[in-house]
Amino acid sequence: MNGKRALTGLILVLIIIAAGSALMGCETHAQAKAIMARGKCLDCHTIGGKGGSVGPNLTNVGGRRTRDFIVQQIKSPQSHNPNTAMPSFAGRMTDQEINLVTDYLAGMK
Numbered sequence: 181m182n183g184k185r186a187l188t189g190l191i192l193v194l195i196i197i198a199a200g201s202a203l204m205g206c207e208t209h210a211q212a213k214a215i216m217a218r219g220k221c222l223d224c225h226t227i228g229g230k231g232g233s234v235g236p237n238l239t240n241v242g243g244r245r246t247r248d249f250i251v252q253q254i255k256s257p258q259s260h261n262p263n264t265a266m267p268s269f270a271g272r273m274t275d276q277e278i279n280l281v282t283d284y285l286a287g288m289k
C-alpha cells in the first residue's frame with residue numbers, strides 16, 4: 181500500500197516538473213520572439229517558413245553555429261563580415277535580451 185502511494189506521489193511530482201519546464205520553455209521562446217519582432221530580425225531572416233531572405237535562414241541555425249558565435253553575431257556582425265548587411269544590436273538589446281534570443285536560436289537544430 182505504502183509503496184503504491186509513494187509511487188503515485190513520485191509520478192505526480194514528475195508530471196508537475198515536466199509541465200512546469202514545458203511552460204517555462206514556451207515563456208522564454210515567446211519572450212525571444214517578441215524581442216526579435218522588435219529588432220525586425222525577420223525582415224532579413226526566415227524562421228519556420230516566415231521572413232525575409234537578405235540573411236541566412238535561421239530555422240536550423242543552432243545546428244551549424246555555436247552559442248558564442250550567435251551572441252557575437254548579434255552584438256557585432258561586423259566582426260564576422262566587415263561588409264555585413266546586418267546591423268549591430270549591441271546598443272539596442274540588453275545582455276539579457278541577447279541571451280534569451282541566443283538560447284532560442286541555439287536550440288533550433
Ligand code: HEC
Pocket residue numbers: 216219220221222223224225234235236238241244245250253254257260261263264265266267269281285
Ligand atoms: C538588415 C538585415 C538583417 C537584420 C535586420 C538582421 N540580420 Fe542577421 N544576418 C544578416 C545577414 C546578411 C547575415 C549573413 C552574415 C553576414 O553577411 O554578416 C546575418 C547573419 C545572422 C546570423 C548567423 C547565421 C549563420 O548561419 O551564420 C544570425 C544568428 C543572425 N543573423 C541573427 C539575427 C538576429 C537575432 C537579428 C535580430 C535581432 C538579425 N539577425 C537581424 C542580415 C540581417
